[in-house]
Amino acid sequence: MIxxxxxxxIYLQVKDFILEKIKSGAFRPGGKIPTERELSAELGIxxxxxxxAYKELLLEDVLEAxxxxxxxxxxxxxxxxxxxxxxxxGRLMKIIDDAMAKVLELGFTVxxxxxxxxxxxxxxxxxxxxxxxxxVDCTAEYIQRFISQIGQVAxxxxxxxxxxxxxxxxxxxxxxxxCDVVVTTxxxxxxxxxxxxxxxxxxxxxxxxxLEAVIKLARLPVDTKVAIVAxxxxxxxxxxxxxxxxxxxxxxxxxxQSDDRKEISSLIADYDVFxxxxxxxxxxxQLVAAQKEVITFYYEIDRGSLNQVMMKxxxxxx
Numbered sequence: 001m002i003x004x005x006x007x008x009x010i011y012l013q014v015k016d017f018i019l020e021k022i023k024s025g026a027f028r029p030g031g032k033i034p035t036e037r038e039l040s041a042e043l044g045i046x047x048x049x050x051x052x053a054y055k056e057l058l059l060e061d062v063l064e065a066x067x068x069x070x071x072x073x074x075x076x077x078x079x080x081x082x083x084x085x086x087x088x089x090g091r092l093m094k095i096i097d098d099a100m101a102k103v104l105e106l107g108f109t110v111x112x113x114x115x116x117x118x119x120x121x122x123x124x125x126x127x128x129x130x131x132x133x134x135x136v137d138c139t140a141e142y143i144q145r146f147i148s149q150i151g152q153v154a155x156x157x158x159x160x161x162x163x164x165x166x167x168x169x170x171x172x173x174x175x176x177x178x179c180d181v182v183v184t185t186x187x188x189x190x191x192x193x194x195x196x197x198x199x200x201x202x203x204x205x206x207x208x209x210x211l212e213a214v215i216k217l218a219r220l221p222v223d224t225k226v227a228i229v230a231x232x233x234x235x236x237x238x239x240x241x242x243x244x245x246x247x248x249x250x251x252x253x254x255x256x257q258s259d260d261r262k263e264i265s266s267l268i269a270d271y272d273v274f275x276x277x278x279x280x281x282x283x284x285x286q287l288v289a290a291q292k293e294v295i296t297f298y299y300e301i302d303r304g305s306l307n308q309v310m311m312k313x314x315x316x317x318x
Contacts, residue, residue, distance in 0.1 A: 009186060009206045010045055012302060014053035017043070022062070022073055032070050033063070056304050059311075061091070127317030134159040134176050136166065136184040136192055139234040141277040142207065142299045146183065149301050153310050163188055164234075166195060176201075180316050183309060203312045205305035209242055213275070213297040217243065220273060222250040227271040229256045229264065229280045239275065239297060259283060268292070 021027040033039075036054060040047040054071060057063045064074040103113045133156045137143045143160050151158070159179060165171040173195050176182050184192045185207045193202060220226070228236045236255045243249065254271070258264055259280065265287050273293045276284045281296045288294055301309070 009208075011049045011052035011056075012206055012208070012304075014039075014043065014045070014050055015056055015304070018053065018057060019062070027073050029073050032072050035070060056308075059308065060304065124314060124317050128313050129155050131156045131180040131313055131316060132159065132178065133157065133313070134161050134179040134182045136161045136163055136176070136182060136188060137207075138163045138188065139238055139299075140232045141230055141235050141279065142238075145278065145298050145300050146205075146207075149306060150183070150309055153306065154313050156313065163191065167191065181309075181312055203309055205309060206302045207299040208302050210296070210298050210300070213295050214242065214246060214248070216293070216295050217251065217275070218246065218248045220251060224251050224273055225271045226251050226253050226273045226275055227256050227267065228253055228275045229258070229284050230277040231257065231259075231279065233257065235277055238299070261287065 018027065018033070021033075027033050034042065036047050036050045040050045043050070054063065058065060058071075061074060063071050065071050099117075100110065100113055104110070108116070131154075133150065133154075135143050135146050135150070135158060137146065140160070140162060143162070147158050147160065150156070159175060161171055161175065163184075166173065166176070176192075176196055179201065182192065182196065182202045183205060184202065186204050187207075189202070189204045196202065217226075228239065230236065233255060236253060240253065243251075253275075256264065256267060261283065264284065268288055271292075273295065274284050274288055275295045275297050278296060278298055281294070285294050
């Protein structure tokens with residue numbers, strides 16, 4: 001059985017389960033693994049959830065599907081961090097070597113291959129820069145985190161879209177339709193798809209909470225007065241939903257929607273602990289006395305989803 005870890009999508013837990021089986025030797029390189037139906041029955045979860053985990057591992061080259069035979073372990077690694085199939089550099093070198101062999105078969109020289117590959121990479125990089133990407137979530141603070149993450153791997157034009165603004169017409173759906181890619185989370189996929197209609201622009205990512213912050217909150221004494229300093233009320237609401245799922249219900253929260261130093265300073269004495277969004281972290285840390293704890297909280301896109309976003313952007317680039 002999969003015991004749900006708070007805030008971690010179940011399909012990611014299934015993925016971790018499979019990776020651990022590979023690393024422990026229970027699933028061996030070249031060996032067949034259970035079918036989606038078999039594993040869903042074993043873990044007591046839906047087949048669609050298992051299918052999502054299998055698809056991601058297939059994309060990451062961990063598993064391979066053999067027509068009519070099933071799904072097999074393709075490679076294995078001892079690296080606990082999950083660098084399946086050896087180092088990323090090693091895998092890249094193999095891809096280049098394979099491509100070079102095929103290019104030589106076509107009659108090109110190694111120098112020609114290098115020149116053409118360089119030109120093509122520059123063309124793709126430039127095309128990616130011209131893409132327009134909308135990031136949709138219910139919370140402004142998380143959108144900024146997502147944009148920051150994507151921006152580290154792709155230099156694109158971003159549109160920040162609050163889900164409620166989209167639902168209530170403050171932001172027109174035409175904005176999303178004008179974008180090349182729309183990034184949203186599994187939680188909001190249905191709403192965004194319903195508004196946009198079918199299409200291949202939407203890419204859904206798994207957003208995971210900063211669990212160290214959750215652990216710190218769980219360890220606080222009963223009835224600790226906690227001030228949440230953030231831009232939006234949705235930041236507080238999503239955190240409270242997460243803590244409720246984790247059965248962390250012994251704290252008293254108050255939201256401070258301000259970035260005014262004087263206002264925050266006047267309220268500091270009233271609270272024992274401060275939970276802050278990333279954009280308020282420096283301000284609150286400067287104002288709060290050393291004996292008061294400041295906990296920074298955020299959601300972020302998990303690494304597998306971030307890789308898929310980059311693949312989507314490259315495929316969309318003309």
